Amino acid sequence: METVAQTRISPRSPAQVMRLSRLGSLHQCRLSFMRILTRRMQRERWTFSRPVFEIDDKGVGVAVYSAHGPTRSYSLIAFAHDLPPEMRSDRVIATAWDATFTLFDGIPTREDIDRLSKNVPYQEAGRVTDSEISVSRANRSVRLWEHFVDALANGQQPDIEKVNAVGYLMRTTAVYGSGKLGAADREKTAERPETNAPFQVEMLSVFLTRAFVRDLVNFMAQSRGGDKAVALDPTIARSLGIGNSTGLGMAPYIVNHPVLFNNWITVREEAIARVRNVITATVSEANDFRAVLRQSERNVALWKSEHPIQVEKLADLRMDLDRLNAFVAGEDLINDHPWHRLMNWSEANLSEEGQELVASLILEPYAELVDGLAACLANTNTDSFHINGAMSVGELKDLLNECFGWACDVNWQERENCARAWYVSEEKLEPRLGERFEEPIAEYEQPLAPARDAAELNATLADWASDASVAELLLKHPEHRHTVRRLQVHVYAPYGEIQDNTISAEVLPIDMLRCKLSFFGATHFDPRSDRWVRICMYGGAPYPEEISRRDCDRWVYPELEAAQ
Amino acid sequence: MSFALNEVEATSKKATRGIGFSWGIAEEAAKATRWLCAQGLPGCETLAAVLTDNDGKTMGDVSPMSLDGVWVGASGRLCPLMAGASLNDCAGKLTLNDISMNNVSNPMMLLPFTHAAARHVGATVSISWDGFSARCDGNRATFEGTPDAVSADVVVSLMGSVTKPEERETRATPSGDSWQLLNQLAQRTYAPATEQSRLFGAGAGTTDND
Numbered sequence: 085m086e087t088v089a090q091t092r093i094s095p096r097s098p099a100q101v102m103r104l105s106r107l108g109s110l111h112q113c114r115l116s117f118m119r120i121l122t123r124r125m126q127r128e129r130w131t132f133s134r135p136v137f138e139i140d141d142k143g144v145g146v147a148v149y150s151a152h153g154p155t156r157s158y159s160l161i162a163f164a165h166d167l168p169p170e171m172r173s174d175r176v177i178a179t180a181w182d183a184t185f186t187l188f189d190g191i192p193t194r195e196d197i198d199r200l201s202k203n204v205p206y207q208e209a210g211r212v213t214d215s216e217i218s219v220s221r222a223n224r225s226v227r228l229w230e231h232f233v234d235a236l237a238n239g240q241q242p243d244i245e246k247v248n249a250v251g252y253l254m255r256t257t258a259v260y261g262s263g264k265l266g267a268a269d270r271e272k273t274a275e276r277p278e279t280n281a282p283f284q285v286e287m288l289s290v291f292l293t294r295a296f297v298r299d300l301v302n303f304m305a306q307s308r309g310g311d312k313a314v315a316l317d318p319t320i321a322r323s324l325g326i327g328n329s330t331g332l333g334m335a336p337y338i339v340n341h342p343v344l345f346n347n348w349i350t351v352r353e354e355a356i357a358r359v360r361n362v363i364t365a366t367v368s369e370a371n372d373f374r375a376v377l378r379q380s381e382r383n384v385a386l387w388k389s390e391h392p393i394q395v396e397k398l399a400d401l402r403m404d405l406d407r408l409n410a411f412v413a414g415e416d417l418i419n420d421h422p423w424h425r426l427m428n429w430s431e432a433n434l435s436e437e438g439q440e441l442v443a444s445l446i447l448e449p450y451a452e453l454v455d456g457l458a459a460c461l462a463n464t465n466t467d468s469f470h471i472n473g474a475m476s477v478g479e480l481k482d483l484l485n486e487c488f489g490w491a492c493d494v495n496w497q498e499r500e501n502c503a504r505a506w507y508v509s510e511e512k513l514e515p516r517l518g519e520r521f522e523e524p525i526a527e528y529e530q531p532l533a534p535a536r537d538a539a540e541l542n543a544t545l546a547d548w549a550s551d552a553s554v555a556e557l558l559l560k561h562p563e564h565r566h567t568v569r570r571l572q573v574h575v576y577a578p579y580g581e582i583q584d585n586t587i588s589a590e591v592l593p594i595d596m597l598r599c600k601l602s603f604f605g606a607t608h609f610d611p612r613s614d615r616w617v618r619i620c621m622y623g624g625a626p627y628p629e630e631i632s633r634r635d636c637d638r639w640v641y642p643e644l645e646a647a648q
Numbered sequence: 649m650s651f652a653l654n655e656v657e658a659t660s661k662k663a664t665r666g667i668g669f670s671w672g673i674a675e676e677a678a679k680a681t682r683w684l685c686a687q688g689l690p691g692c693e694t695l696a697a698v699l700t701d702n703d704g705k706t707m708g709d710v711s712p713m714s715l716d717g718v719w720v721g722a723s724g725r726l727c728p729l730m731a732g733a734s735l736n737d738c739a740g741k742l743t744l745n746d747i748s749m750n751n752v753s754n755p756m757m758l759l760p761f762t763h764a765a766a767r768h769v770g771a772t773v774s775i776s777w778d779g780f781s782a783r784c785d786g787n788r789a790t791f792e793g794t795p796d797a798v799s800a801d802v803v804v805s806l807m808g809s810v811t812k813p814e815e816r817e818t819r820a821t822p823s824g825d826s827w828q829l830l831n832q833l834a835q836r837t838y839a840p841a842t843e844q845s846r847l848f849g850a851g852a853g854t855t856d857n858d
Contacts, residue, residue: 214652214819227858263654270654272818469679470764473737511841518844528839531671555737558672559715562707565672565733 093360093424095353102349102583108595109397109436112640113444114454115352115461116605119637121287122625123455124278126636128154132628134299135159136197141307142166143300146201149292150191151628153278158217158285159188160292161197163205164300172223174257174329177512179209181221183254183296187289189217189268207258207265214268218289220259222297225250225327232301232316237309241317247324248386251608251620254297255327259286274462281461282344283604294326294622322630323642325623328606331616332515335596336506339532342573342580344463348603349579351461352443355454359446360424362453369449370417376448377412379641380441381405383607386642391611393592397437404438448638468577471569477557478550480571481542487574487581488538494585496536503589506532517593517615533587537567607640650819651827657682659827660695662834667703669729676736677729680760685820687759687789690796692822694756696829701753702727703833712749715741719749725799726752732761735804739768746805752777755802756795762804763789775804 100106112119124130131152139145144166150159163184171180186204188196196215203210207221228242228250235242261283263269273279298321306313338345365373384401411429415422423446430442447454485492496502505520507528518525531537541564548557558565573580585591593615601609606619624642626634661678665671677695684691702710710727712719712734719731731749735758738747742765752758755777766773767786774783777800780793822830 211649213650225858263652266650266652266655269652269818467767469675470768471733471737472768473734474740507839508837509841510835510838513838516839518839523839523842523844525839528837553737555715555734558737559711559734562673562711562730562733563670565670566675567672569672569675 093357093421095350095357098578098581099583101353102579102581104582104584104586104592104595106436106440107582107599108592109440110599110602111441111444112602112605112607113352113355114447114451114637115355115458115603116640117281117283117287117461117603118291118605118622118625119640120281120458121284121291122631122636122639125151125153125631128278130631132295132631135191137299137303139164139300139303143304143307146197147296147299148192148197149295149628151288151292156189156276156278157191158288159190159192160289160296161186161188161192161200161204162293162296163201165205167223169226172226174223174255174331176258176331176333176514178221178257179206181207181257182224183293183300184221185219185289185293185296186212186216186267187218187220187285187292189215189272211266213266214272216267217273217285218259218261219265219267220256220286220289220293222254222256222293222326223329224254225252229253229301233304233308236302236305236316237313239309239312239314241314241320244320247320249388250327251323251386251623252325252327253301254293255329255618256290256293257329258333259289259328261285281458282348287604290326290328290621291625292628294324294625295628297326298324298627321627322624325607325620325625328601328619328621329612329616330597330601330619332517332593332597334600335593335615336515336530336532338596338600339534339582339586341463342570343465343468343577346573346577346580347461347463350577351457352603353579355447355450355457356427356443358453359450360421360427362423362450363421365418365422365449367418370422372449373417373445374412376445376638376641377408379638379644380445381409382642382644383640384441387608387610389610391613393594393614394609394611397435400435401437401441404434404441407433408438408442451637465576468573469569471554471558471565472572473553473555473558475554475572476550477545477548477552477554480554480557480568481545481550483571483574484538484542484545487571487578488535488542490583491535491539491585492542494535494539496539500589501585502533502536502587504587504591506530506587517591520587531566533585534567534570534581535583535585536587537564538571540564541567541571605640650821653682653685653818653820656685656692656820656822659830659834660692662837663695663699663830664729664833666833666836667699669702669707673707673729673733676733676761680729680732680757682820683760683763684756685822686817688817689756689759690822690826692820692830693826694754694796696826698728698754698757699833700829702729719747721751724751726750728752728754728757728761732758735761736764736768739765739773742769742773742804742806746803749802749804751799752802753799755780755797755800758802758804759784759789759795765804769806771806773804774807775802777802 133150136148147162167182184205232242430439505525507525594611594617597617598609608620610618625639657678660681661674664674664677681691681695709723710721711730713722762775763784766784772785780795782791
């Protein structure tokens with residue numbers, strides 16, 4: 085029966101989505117950068133090889149892991165080191181690591197490896213060239229690494245409880261791409277199909293790093309145990325991810341790249357809206373959702389954190405899952421816009437953690453509605469930088485009101501509203517967040533408070549006639565130029581601005597970190613403080629040699645049989 | 649040594665902020681320097697000269713006093729970053745009349761802004777001063793003469809067409825002196841470390857040996 089055309093259910097508004105507490109509750113989904121990569125590798129039948137593995141019995145040496153796509157190859161060159169414990173630090177200021185890496189564009193020659201061996205182990209103190217497209221490093225999880233080597237050397241498999249408690253054998257502490265340390269600019273790879281989506285270079289580097297780490301722990305156990313040693317059980321190996329330890333350096337990224345950030349959020353919101361508009365689900369789609377919900381519960385059960393904020397959020401999420409299960413049990417999830425109704429119910433009944441989990445999970449049965457949106461994640465608008473000086477001050481005022489009207493009502497003189505300032509320290513050149521009224525940092529403040537800056541522009545505009553031009557305004561007030569640029573970007577990038585105060589006494593930088601990491605596809609967010617978080621990447625994913633025969637999409641959800 | 653264009657952009661932005669210019673102008677300087685390097689022109693050297701000239705000046709001293717008539721700086725001299733930003737902002741006016749500027753220092757730094765103006769108006773824009781002229785159509789640029797004047801009176805107009813596209817560079821090779829100067833100026837944007845910032849500013853956990 086034909087029905088009257090219905091009004092399309094719209095994506096959620098920026099005002100609803102772009103709050104820090106919600107951005108800090110996002111979960112991975114079908115559009116996560118790791119899943120985009122693994123799906124592509126399977127679809128395109130990528131192959132993998134390990135042309136070099138020259139590691140001594142102390143675990144020191146070099147290995148090369150090559151990934152071969154349809155037209156190009158990429159190689160991870162891994163340098164393994166013997167690091168004294170007192171030098172092990174996850175902070176960006178560290179100077180030595182358990183392992184260091186670069187992703188080489190192609191297949192390296194012996195000369196390339198020799199050149200890189202004199203630079204990559206020193207990270208920021210070395211230089212690479214435009215043959216390299218990322219530079220990274222990793223440290224061992226000391227507890228788990230020693231347990232693995234010891235158990236395997238003695239012919240035993242590692243204790244699964246210990247594996248689940250940590251989730252990875254090594255954690256990366258920085259993965260640099262896009263021209264850092266002399267590597268190739270993003271422009272070199274942006275037009276290639278396999279690296280067009282954001283962070284595919286970095287995701288490939290971490291994917292290959294995980295294979296190296298598994299091979300290294302097997303090799304070390306073999307060296308220690310000789311004939312007694314056994315190889316790591318493939319199921320345990322698969323449950324291992326690569327950890328990542330991320331500090332404040334990542335937080336400014338989403339403020340400094342408003343168009344790119346907009347694209348990520350827009351794409352996810354569009355995907356959610358498409359699924360909400362499904363009028364009738366099939367039985368198999370409904371069953372698929374129920375299955376992935378059960379698997380997701382297992383993921384949440386394995387998610388551990390000792391940080392008070394996350395402990396509370398996890399307790400809420402577990403309660404949310406109880407409520408969600410009860411609701412879903414009484415629903416057919418088939419008729420009358422089932423996913424729209426589920427989203428509406430979640431907004432009324434669940435915490436933001438739970439709401440965003442539901443939003444991510446309803447995308448799972450709908451690959452054909454969702455996955456093509458991955459092509460819209462990259463920022464291809466090279467003109468977004470140019471200010472339109474012909475715009476009138478009146479139009480600018482309207483834009484400001486639409487984007488940052490709320491910020492003009494905040495009293496920015498109140499200490500608690502501007503208690504913090506983002507700055508870069510002279511000592512280590514790392515981004516930091518300080519106390520504006522307790523430290524001499526205000527004059528070094530980075531432009532990472534767009535809401536406060538918009539309110540200042542608003543005060544200036546009070547003295548300007550609406551028919552004046554932006555060109556005239558900026559001639560007299562060049563201090564507002566970065567804010568005007570952001571407002572003009574907002575016209576076509578409405579999800580590019582965090583709709584919250586990024587310098588208040590209450591701001592939690594981990595919300596910004598989690599938001600970005602969720603788009604990578606990270607799981608098991610474990611804050612170590614309000615500005616430092618550990619995560620897991622690729623836990624459950626196939627290894628390179630398994631790409632052709634295992635699930636390269638839903639690996640993020642634990643297999644229930646294996647979890648019994 | 650060769651540098652990624654991203655490194656040029658990041659360093660240029662900090663260096664420009666380092667002489668006290670606004671973040672928005674620093675962003676313009678960063679993109680402009682990157683663009684010059686991509687054309688194979690000495691972007692870092694030019695920015696180093698611009699920042700040396702303007703260190704200690706306020707932006708108002710070296711901006712056009714008015715956008716009507718010939719552009720003249722309050723101090724008698726125009727900084728190409730400030731004049732360039734206004735050229736970008738006034739691109740639409742080129743369809744009505746030429747823009748003339750008096751006594752622009754290091755006018756090579758106006759080229760990227762001419763390119764931006766051409767993109768705005770969707771037409772070819774020419775810029776010339778004594779001994780040099782360039783045409784930009786928003787995608788490509790052609791040059792005649794040597795652009796490295798210390799200062800010049802400049803005319804920007806809509807006209808002409810681009811004849812020979814220039815090769816794009818993917819790396820920059822700044823002179824050691826200019827790169828060192830930009831990094832010294834960039835240092836001014838970094839806050840001196842204090843005990844408190846060491847302890848709390850980055851917010852790392854207490855141990856990573858776990």
